[in-house]
Amino acid sequence: MRIPKTGTILQLLGVILIVFLALFPLYWMFNVSLLPEAEVIKTHPHYYPLSSIITFKAYKDLIIGSSIFKFVLNSIIIVFLASLITLFLSFPIAYSIAKYNFKLKKYLQYGIIWLLALPWVVYVLPIFTIVSKLNLLDTHILMIMLYGFSGIPLFSWFILPFMYTFPSELIDAGRLDGCSEWSIVVRIVIPALKNAFIAVFILRFVWAYNDLLYSLSFTFNKAKMIMPAILEIPGYYEVPFAKMSAGGILAVLPILLIVIIFQKYVVSGLTGRTLK
């Protein structure tokens, strides 16, 4: 029998530690969500839900007592349409920066970087004043527009490296064949970059779904989204830990599924920007 080297053992310990640290928070949220409230407020917490006390009461309370599914659905609908808009508008911007030469191009790129850095909160107050005059507060259409348009600078910056690596020869070949600039985009560029599009779309979806600032500031009731909704679970007089955890689990579930299913795209989307 081969005796494992100390290096291998250290690596194994490292793997176990990383896996534990990365999964523990989610595990803990799930664990607490399955306990009755009275069992959560114990000096020594339950490290796993005993089968004798396990309960779905927190979930039941949320589903029956509040419109949590409506809020999740609102978020998904708004963010899905908004991500399509972001992609549709950011792609041509990145394409023209990468493949066309024009005056002020350098300044446009510095401008985009500047826009990335401005905190979102500076837009909240003026947008709030304007949309309340337009009677658009708490509407789906407002949120779709806001999340659709607010991603333009960040996501054109994200798509840019994919565009730079796209071979210009293909575009030139298309021009020689007499394709118009439009059909080059539609027939050559878009099909070739399908995977990059999926990656960026998923990223934008996750990003906007998880955002709190806009959803908290502009949705209250009809178009209320899930992130501000779970924040309302703890009240002034009681802090129901199990219910808060159950709300957290329900809120992150859609994104967890997406990230697990489309893992490959998520990684390529995230790393494309930093490496090229």
Place this chain on the structure above:
Amino acid sequence: MSRTKPLIFLLVIPFLFFILSHTIPLLYGIGLSFYNWRGKFVGLTNYSAVLRDSMFWNSLRFTLTYALIVALSMTFLGLFLGVFINQLKIGQTLVKSVILIPWAISLTAWGLLGQVALSKQFGVINDLLVRFGVIKSGVAWLGEPNLAKISVIVSRIYKDVWFSALLFLVARQTIPTELYDESKVCGAGSWQNFWYITLPLLKPNILFIGTVLFIFALQEFDLIFALTEGGPGFATEVASINIFRQGVRYGKYEYATAVATIWSLIVTVFVIIIFAPLQKRAIEK
């Protein structure tokens, strides 16, 4: 030239959507900061009120501390983690898929979980620390100003250090293996490999990831709002929360837009000094 004509549709019109929905309101907000709530022009009155407000200076100081610590720790811990994961011979695929999980959790849910786990009497963190003998009795992580600051910073790093590790992992994998083969021939150990090959070659990535993390940490809102709402008192209030509280909670639009304008100016200075020069290479190629 006919080829620049499509630019109107490809570039100008898409960008107009952002300008109309965000930049114009921003300018309107800046305009608003020169008026009082009755709509009377008051010049720089709001600005001098902001500059005399100690709450503003406190939030400014904490935002910078927060962003600096978060960005530095995430960059360097992420670098070591990424390099470590890269040389794993067992379980690398498992680790790669597992570290995406914390990234997927929203900062809002993370903040709620923090409230649960950091509770003084019932929290798992206190229980673990007491069991392992680190502390004698439970600590009010979110109730005491300095501890709250530490809690906010550590939980932020804990959530996304994995993400930064992933970036460095992929960056590390772009270094050609020949370099390491060669150094093996010269008899270099793994520490020397890291110091003389990996680190210098990853320097651009370190700078880039570090500044991006710093710029994004300056905008922090979600986690702190969900975890402490800027409290206890205003100990963990960052600039975004300060502006949100003044404007949305207290309804002091004009005052809050003045804070927002000052804050935008500060961020602009950062962009000009550190972010833009780093991007220069990418832009001017």
